Amino acid sequence: MNALFNNYSRRPISLVEGKGTIVKDSEGKSYLDFTSGIAVLCLGHSHPSLVKALQEQSEKIWHTSNLFESPGQVKLAESLVKDLHLDHAFFCNSGAEANEAAIKMARKHTGKHHIITFENSFHGRTFGAMSATGQEKIHKGFGPLVDQFTYLPFNDVKRLENSIDDSIAAIMLEVVQGEGGVNPITDEFAEAIQKICSENDIILIVDEVQTGIGRTGTRFAFEQTALKPDLVSMAKGLGGGFPFAGVLGTSKLYDTFSPGSHGTTYGGNPLGVAVSQAVIDTVFQDLFLEEVKEKGAYLVNKLNEVFSNEPVIVRGKGLLIGIDFGDVEVAPFVSKLEEAGLLVVSAGAHVLRLLPPLTVSYEEIDQAINILESVVLSQLVK
Template sequence: MSHLFPTYTRWEVEPAFAKGSILVGIDGKRYLDFTSGIGVCNLGHRPELIQEAITNQLNKFWHVSNLFSQSEQERAAKLLADGANMDLVFFANSGAEANEAAIKLARKTTGRSKIITFVNSFHGRTFATMSATGQEKIKTGFGSMLETFVYLPFNDIAALRNEMDSETAAIMLEVVQGEGGIHIGEHLFLNEVQQLCKENGALFIIDEIQTGIGRTGMPFAFQHFGLSPDIITSAKGLGNGLPIGAVIGKKELRDVFSPGSHGSTFGGNPIAIAAAIATMETVFQQSFLDNVKEKSKYLFEKLEEKIASSSHISTIRQLGMMIGLETTIDLPSLLKELRDNGLLVLPAGTNVVRLLPPLTVTTEEMDRAVNILQKIIEKHSKSAV
């Protein structure tokens, strides 16, 4: 009997070793890992520069609490704020914690409670972030949610205009709904959100937990659309596998999070901060981001060439290295077949294969992944004849 709560439907793979884009199971089988730890290991597994940064910090100190000034926290905060073209950072331990803090910050800033989010969104599993999430399956069995969240169809400008009012504290969204099925925000819609927030004195919060830290070929996905949010949240790829989250905000919010208004025992842990600095110093280089864009274009073109014409693939959605393949094949069965053939990918929504390869993936590895996808999808096409 396992002593773990059965909160996860575990795969049959148990890792023994991982490096770069490759994961090796305890049985010795090698896999191409296009999950990146669910969008976490953007630089692949165990990159040397991050391992070195972690080791250096391990030899200094592991934890002292946020009662102490820590210059490396300041350094990480500047890198993060500069990358987002914003001003202030609060460090947490996860995406859910970051979103929880963002919700608190918005409500305290405006003195309002109503927050608009969107159907198929995912913002976390604490009570506030679960309440913010526009998916009923996340909330089943937990009773009444936190009040004053309103859920609207994504990319629906008319619905948003009808709901927006002077009681709205914030609009909170993902530029790309990752867990919800790789649904990408439309340029006109996203800019309308920003304008409505300005007109109504509400804050614009963008959840960049999965889309941030180079995943889309920009430091943050909102930068593709020329947006200027009040708050963004980051986690996942920020520490490349070390647990860290962050709220990034504009300088006008400084006095709202005053001493004692919010806190975290482990937020900004020195080991996680060391990993975050090494990650950002790599990912935020323009040459690295340009390379991500080139790889993204190559991978999309290969997918279009090899599998887009299949009757089992209805659409391919992509922004950078976030790719969704909408399929008519039973999703759990398809993911299992892909694992059996050495490719690890993720589900999204109810019928979408989600590809989140490391940003360091090679052309050869992308070719191999597409060939595996093509092989399995063609097998289903033949069996359906």
């Protein structure tokens, strides 16, 4: 019996080496990695600047705890909030932790406990983050959840407007629901949420764990909408592969997290800060972000050409792309694509999700398209 718990449905390959978009397994077979560790490896595998940052910091100091001053954290925070309406940062270790911190901050700041989230959302698997997640399959088997979360249909303005009352502390959402099927927010819904939050003094939490750090072609996905969040959670791409996460917030929340109100042993550790700073220095460049948009548009156009004669919907932003096959289960596609040398993930039962590194080349996109065309179309015909 395996010494590990059985909570993952692991694929029968072991990846042992990676460079850029290409990974190799223990048998020496190469693959195009269009998972990026589920949107984590924004600069691909073993990016030289990240390797250099980690190596250099590892020879200085690994850990000091947050009992002491951290100039590196200050610099990183300044880099993240530059030219945004956000003012402060708190660093932690994972997306679930970041969302837990945001939930705690919203409840403490307002003195209220009721939070609206949305069906098919995903915010993590700790109790608070799981309770915020609008998917029954994530809740199943764990007993009573944290109460006072209401799940509403995503992009339904009328249902949202009819659900607002004086008990609401916060509205929490993803700009593009990643795990829930790659569902982008509509302009109308974003405008309605912002109006409701502004007029009712409701805290707006935007979960950018998957969409942030350049994944959609801007620093954060909310920048492409009318949303002006009070709190933004981030992880995945923030560390480029090193476990690192955080929350950005506005100045009105500064006093809410007073000394002793919240903390983390490893959050903002020197190794993670060094790697994250290298990520931000690369990704938060206008030319880099513009290239992400262009590559995303190229990928979407190619996919629409491939599936032009099929009842398939391609959607997403930047390099977070979903291919919706309607009633067709995509699990067999994932396995067949892996055999053909392309790694992808699903987003629910019927959506293939493509998450290549932001550094993916056009040649690699073309290679992936060719594999998708030969494998998936042949499966659809059966």
